[in-house]
Amino acid sequence: MEDLKQTFLDEIKSVEGLVDLSNLKIKYLGKKGIITAQLKKLSSIPPADRALFGKKINDIKQFMETEIDVLESRLKGEELKRQLLSDSIDVTLSGKFVSFGREHPINKTLSEITDIFVRMGFSVEEGPEIELDYYNFEALNIPKDHPARDMQDTFYVSPDIVLRTHTSPVQVRVMEKRKPPVRFIAPGKVYRCDADVTHTPMFHQIEGLMVDKGINFSNLKGVLVTFLHHMFGPDTPVRFRPSFFPFTEPSAEIDIGCIICNSSGCRVCKNSGWLEILGAGMVNPRVFEHVGYDPEEYSGFAFGMGIERIAMLKYSIDDIRLFYENDIRFLRQF
Amino acid sequence: MKVSFEWLKELINIKDSADEVAHRLTMIGLEVEAMEQVNDDIVFEVNVTPNRPDCLSIVGIARELSAAYGVAYELPAHDIAAETGELNFNVDILDKELCNRYAGRIVRNVKICESPEWLKKRLEKCNIRPINNVVDATNYVLLEFGHPLHAFDLKTIKGNCIRIGTCRTVKGQAAKIKFKTLDGIEREMPDDSLLIWDAERPIAIAGIMGGIETEVSDYTTDIFIESAYFEPTNIRRTSKSIDLKTESSYRFERGTDIKMLKKALDRAAYLMKETADGEIYGKIDIYPKRYIPPKIQVRYERVNRVLGLKLAKKEILACINKLGLDIEEVDANTFKAKPPTYRRDLKRDADIIEEITRFYGYDRIPAELPKATIGIDSQESRVRGQESKIKNNIKESFLRSGFTEVINYSFMDAKDLDILNIAADDERRCLVDIRNPLRAEDAHMRTTLIPALIKNVIYNLSHGNRELRFFETGRVFINISQDKNSGLPLEKEHVGIIYYHEKSRTLYKDETQVFYIVKGIIEAIFNDLKIYDYSFKRSSEPFLHPGQSADIFIGDNKIGYAGIMSPAIVDILDIKAHRPFIAIAEIDIDRLVPYAMQVVQYRSLPKYPHIERDTALLVDVSLEASALMKWLRSYSSELIDDISIFDVYQGKNIPEGKKSIAFNVRYRASDRTLNDDEIDVVHKSLVAYISEKTKGQLRSS
Incomplete structure (x- = not known):
């Protein structure tokens, strides 16, 4: 019996393929195979020895089946591998590249800013791009024949209708419709008749407004410093200085330490170490009067910023016109 | 405004360096935008906001610094010690609302020559060109006190008098007045402009510029100096309408100091005595409308x-x-x-x-976050929030489909509509015109996004960029009043796409027709937005290939179009050399969004298996898939779960004028497992029905 096992082991060692193995299997385990023949002998064994013989023969049968199964699955694996390798392709050839599109850097910057304010609980509002003179100027305390109008070169559609020169009219439109508290930003396109290396006749702004009981200048600083630290990093220096906007009072301009030269002075910051980034102020009570808010009960702040400027600083872009040439080599970089 | 540091220090004793002073000014709202070294002086470029005309002078800046530093400032010498003689001159203010105060002084026997160097240098540092000692004296005082003055050649003033008024008040009626200013230009004056007159004629445009006939010349000996307060709005209106801006009008239209004007007048006379040897005569000061500051x-x-x-x-x-x-x-x-x-x-x-x-x-004010009121958004802003999510989805889908986002100006050239063959009665011809465009090509607001997208492709091709896929979302403007009260035009949010493809050598071939690529993307977006009730119908847009374009409908509403650009237009655009396929599409997002606001409701998954049957029909080539689908869907059987077309073939083995369309029907019952025999009967009946409807015949396989 042990000889039989040894012979089987010798034979299985020399098996070279699935065909050999199949033959081996038939030779030992087939209907006319050696083991089958042994099993058939079982009835002729004396009953006393039959159990032991039966167990031995079954053990050896099981042993052989396992050996054959293991070898079979190994041989099948090798066979498959051989087959697959013959189907091999050049994996170093470039793939069928599906080039995703890129978001325009202006909208990318705009979404980034919007997200920060939305996280602070601001909603997002819109207003018309072609706007009444009333909303664009008068309701914002910029009467006709006022020199403050020189701050914004205006495209006119008619004497009473303009292309909005800033996103600030959305302030008035929202306040007219809604009672305080209001807290929103209004991103969008604005227009001024001006075109050179630093100006395009159309550009983007984000306006913001927060009105409630007890809102003060200190809160204006709190919200805008938080925004700027989110946008430019928590260590960015921020500076508030007085300025003038007819619809806010006190008005402020907000500078950040130059992110190009780390405030050491460069061409971009005109050697001042500071970059102007935001305009803001406490809502002028006159604007509240236009929209029927009681300035004794409510106060608020407004702010606005130009997206092109922020995008230019963020990506070190030196010519604003690149944004509107839409050269794919430029757009693909973002 | 230019401010000389050396000049400033003459009026106020500051120890700080120029850098420190510049910082101080910036931090009190007088932003120093630039500093320039001029010889041994430093000149600040100060940004004076329109509300602060009082800072448009050396005295004004000194006053602010005095408040900031707590150091006194001094006015320049302006006391007239003695007058040589009496005035003998008459001034009459006819429009007291427009001229609240008018003062004047006579200086005789001046010797016109160049100003001294120190004075000329200061003018030049402030960008004023020196002319002669008399004119320079008035300009010097303008820079110093911020009050504009005017010097007339006294001998050219007729009737020894000056009257201040509009044409209406002086002549009793409005009349066209032509007036030659000292820059030699004859200007037609608007009716309501305030003028300075002598006994016979206008001699200056109040607050803006003097006339050429009363100009101080090399032969002038006697001077009349004017120092007045003019009402800002009138000056601004006149200056705008004759398109003439001067240092003088800039200050008057912002508002001058009605009190300071007398000191400025004396300072000018003082300087004319110093630099032109003039003899100072008496002064006149008419102040009919007193200014009382509010408490x-x-x-x-x-x-x-x-x-x-x-x-x-x-x-x-x-x-x-x-x-x-x-x-x-x-x-x-x-x-x-x-x-x-x-x-x-x-x-x-x-x-x-x-x-x-x-x-x-x-x-010094601390930054402190507000104590927020947290509430529920109004229904309106919740809807807006949903809308903007949908718009973002659309944008994101185009980005993921390989389209790069562009942003174009909202302007349009009317000629672009001609190139696209847009009909005269098309809504896109309702243009909003801009009265003062920067360029003639930008004189209208766009009514379609397509012309700019085409230009984007042309621009990129000319720079050697190929395989271009762009999209833009933005507003178009239709000159139809959306709201009768406001009169504002209609603004609609559109998305436009352009897909430029030329046969080029690529590793992997894709023979899909460009139209189907673009249509597929649009359908994918609809599905993403859970919009299923859409259809594409042959389009008649004049700029699209009539055989390869479709209008896009949701329900019965047309929301846009997609198609291959008409080869005729490709010809005009001069890009035919590349033999490109250009697909374009434009969709009205505002119309689409309401359909995408569906609330999703779960449907339970089927419990029983389905059975499929495939069938190929021979039909006329002109039969459209949509017609076949419509008929298939019209076959009434509760067992039909889904129908799809999976093959369309024309050519070998198919008779001329025919095509083979193969479709798959999936049958399922909601309450039991179907058997083949049952379905064979149903499907046979369906095939008979559809063959009759399409006049097609079953294709033997």
């Missing part, structure tokens, strides 16, 4: 409330006590502030609070 009531509590501070009364008052305001403490809670005549911008408590903030220091 502004301010509550201490409000100051602290606006700023978020807890300042004591004393601290509050200390901030503004050097600004020349008359402060009167009314009671424990309030004070009154009367601004000086040069601060007409201070009208209400908010203005005074701003002054307090300026001198308290913006940087």
Whole structure:
């Protein structure tokens, strides 16, 4: 019996393929195979020895089946591998590249800013791009024949209708419709008749407004410093200085330490170490009067910023016109 | 405005360096935008905001610095020690509303020559060209005191008098007046412009520019110096309408100091005596409309409330006590502030609070986040939030489909509509015109996004860029009033796409027709937005290939179109050399969004298996898939779960004028497992039905 096992082991060692193995299997385990023949002998064994013989023969049968199964699955694996390798392709050839599109850097910057304010609980509002003179100027305390109008070169559609020169009219439109508290930003396109290396006749702004009981200048600083630290990093220096906007009072301009030269002075910051980034102020009570808010009960702040400027600083872009040439080599970089 | 540091230091004793002074000015709202070394002086470029005309002078800047540093400043010498003789000159203000005060002085026997070097240098540093010692004296005082003056050649003034008025008040009626200013240009004056007249004729445009006939020349000996207060709005209107801006009009239209004008007048006479040997004669000063500054009531509590501070009364008052305001403490809670005549911008408590903030220091106010009120968004803003999510989805889908986002100007050239063959009665011809465009090509607001997208492709091709896929979302503007009250045009949000493809050598071939690629993307977006009720119908857009374009409908609403650009237009655009396929599409997002606002509701998954049957039909080539689908769907059987077309074939083995369409039907019952025999009967009946409808025949396989 042990000889039989040894012979089987010798034979299985020399098996070279699935065909050999199949033959081996038939030779030992087939209907006319050696083991089958042994099993058939079982009835002729004396009953006393039959159990032991039966167990031995079954053990050896099981042993052989396992050996054959293991070898079979190994041989099948090798066979498959051989087959697959013959189907091999050049994996170093470039793939069928599906080039995703890129978001325009202006909208990318705009979404980034919007997200920060939305996280602070601001909603997002819109207003018309072609706007009444009333909303664009008068309701914002910029009467006709006022020199403050020189701050914004205006495209006119008619004497009473303009292309909005800033996103600030959305302030008035929202306040007219809604009672305080209001807290929103209004991103969008604005227009001024001006075109050179630093100006395009159309550009983007984000306006913001927060009105409630007890809102003060200190809160204006709190919200805008938080925004700027989110946008430019928590260590960015921020500076508030007085300025003038007819619809806010006190008005402020907000500078950040130059992110190009780390405030050491460069061409971009005109050697001042500071970059102007935001305009803001406490809502002028006159604007509240236009929209029927009681300035004794409510106060608020407004702010606005130009997206092109922020995008230019963020990506070190030196010519604003690149944004509107839409050269794919430029757009693909973002 | 240019400010010479050396000149400034003549009026105020500051020890700080130029850098330090510049920083100080910036931090009180007079932003120093640039500094320039000019010989041994430093010139600041100060950005003076329109509310602060009082700072448009050396004296004005010195005054602010005096308040900031707490150091006194001095006015330049202007006392006239003695007058040589009497005035003997008459001034009559006819429009007192437009000219609140008018003063003048005569200086005789001047010797016209160049100004001394020191004076010329100062003018030049401030960008004013020296002319002669008399004219320079008036310009010098303008820079110094911020008050514009005018010097007339006295001998050219007729009738020894000056009258101030509009044509209407002087002549009793409006008339066309042509007037030659000293720059030699003859200008037609608007009816309501304020002019300076002698006994016979206008001799100057008040506050803007003098006339050529009364100009000081090399032969002038006697001078009449004018120093007046003109009402700002009128000056601004006149200056705008004749398109003439001067240093003088710039200051008058912002507002000058009605009190200072006398000192400025004397200072000019003083200088003419110094630099032109003039003899100073008497002066006239007519001041019919006195300016009385308001008394502004301010509550201490409000100051602290606006700023978020807890300042004591004393601290509050200390901030503004050097600004020349008359402060009167009314009671424990309030004070009154009367601004000086040069601060007409201070009208209400908010203005005074701003002054307090300026001198308290913006940087000293702590930054503190507001205590937020958290509430439920209004229904309106919730809807808006949903809408913007949908718009973002659309954008994101185009980005992921390989389209790069562009942003174009909202302007359009009307000629672009001609190129696209847009019909005269098309809505896209309802243009909003811009009255003052920068270029003729930008004279209208766009009514379609396509022309700019085409230009983007042409631009990129000319720079050697290929395989271009662009999209833009933005508004178009239709000159149809959306709201009768406002008269504002209609603004609609559109998305436009352009897909430029040329046969080029690529590793992997894709033979899909460009139309189907673009249509597929649009369908994918609809599905993503859970919009299923859409259809594509043959389009008649004049700029699209008539055989390869479709209008896009949701329900019965047309929301856009997609298709291959008409080869005729490709010809016009001169890009045919590349033999490109250009697909374009434009969709009205505002119309689409409401369909995408569906609430998703779960449907349970089928419990029983389905059975499929495939069938190929031979039909006329002209039969459209949509017609076949419509008929298939019209076959009434509750067992039909889904139908799809999976093959369309024309060519070998198919008779001329015919095509083979293969479709798959999936049958399923909701309450049991179907068997093949049952379905064979149903499907046979369906095939008979559809063959009859399409006049097609079953294709034997």
